[in-house]
Amino acid sequence: MKLFVTGVEGYIGCLLAPFLTARGHEVVGFDTGYYRDGWLFSDRTLVPDFPRTINGDIREIHPEHLRGVDAIVHMAELSNDPLGENDPELTFQINHQASVRLAELAKAAGVKRFVYTSSCSVYGVADGAEPMTEPSPVSPQTAYAKCKTLVERDVSAMASPEFSPTFLRNATAYGASPRMRFDISEQPVRRRCDHPKDRNDQRRHAVAAAGARAGHLRGDCLCTRSAAGSRPRRSIQRGP
Numbered sequence: 001m002k003l004f005v006t007g008v009e010g011y012i013g014c015l016l017a018p019f020l021t022a023r024g025h026e027v028v029g030f031d032t033g034y035y036r037d038g039w040l041f042s043d044r045t046l047v048p049d050f051p052r053t054i055n056g057d058i059r060e061i062h063p064e065h066l067r068g069v070d071a072i073v074h075m076a077e078l079s080n081d082p083l084g085e086n087d088p089e090l091t092f093q094i095n096h097q098a099s100v101r102l103a104e105l106a107k108a109a110g111v112k113r114f115v116y117t118s119s120c121s122v123y124g125v126a127d128g129a130e131p132m133t134e135p136s137p138v139s140p141q142t143a144y145a146k147c148k149t150l151v152e153r154d155v156s157a158m159a160s161p162e163f164s165p166t167f168l169r170n171a172t173a174y175g176a177s178p179r180m181r182f183d184i185s186e187q188p189v190r191r192r193c194d195h196p197k198d199r200n201d202q203r204r205h206a207v208a209a210a211g212a213r214a215g216h217l218r219g220d221c222l223c224t225r226s227a228a229g230s231r232p233r234r235s236i237q238r239g240p
């Protein structure tokens, strides 16, 4: 399959892209390169090769970019609550409007699968002791989380036999990545200290693998929403 992966230079993307390439897919990356200077370490086993990457802003994606693409994994956004709160209007332009436009262009271009990295932050504050599940009500508390909810709403409405969007409500990933986001918060660092390294690796790879599996959903699995996360937190999420 030819896969168009946005946010390919981010914390998750820089691992997901080689993961997909190693499974025989042709990957084309797309990213502004906001964090390009922050390459932390090189590990040939994790990142043996990096895909061809188009340097651009998703607000300016052109139909030409999507020619011949079978599936999109869309991750390029202002990707966490504190960053989104810096400029909520800009966050809505990138995270909501540009994401929906990308889906519209994808559908028009005949792209069959659209995998969107949503977030368990759509649930906001959970009151009960029970884990939130797919049908649980959403209660987004921040511009970042509101945009995730709006993209799910608007893009799921586009589902058709020819266009299959999938939403992964990921929990916060943690563990080492060549593109660590130390600017976000101390939370991932503290968690890393609390857990054995191998468990961190499992969590990070689980998110990448979930994205890859979603790209293989059959066409009849329209609008599947996968809550890949564990129990949502009871407080507003500070991380991505």
Ligand SMILES: NC(=O)c1ccc[n+]([C@@H]2O[C@H](COP(=O)([O-])OP(=O)(O)OC[C@H]3O[C@@H](n4cnc5c(N)ncnc54)[C@H](O)[C@@H]3O)[C@@H](O)[C@H]2O)c1
Binding pocket: 006, 007, 008, 009, 010, 011, 012, 013, 030, 031, 032, 033, 034, 035, 056, 057, 058, 059, 074, 075, 076, 077, 078, 079, 080, 094, 117, 118, 119, 120, 169, 170, 171, 172, 173, 174, 179, 181, 240
């Ligand atoms: N990391 C997590 O724990 C987590 C949890 C739930 C959901 N998610 C979602 O997964 C996705 C990836 O997360 P991440 O942690 O790798 O994020 P990240 O911030 O590390 O990476 C995002 C990438 O998108 C790029 N980008 C930002 N705005 C762009 C734009 N307008 N045009 C093109 N590229 C742009 C950035 O340069 C960056 O490389 C995001 O959508 C995020 O909301 C992440």
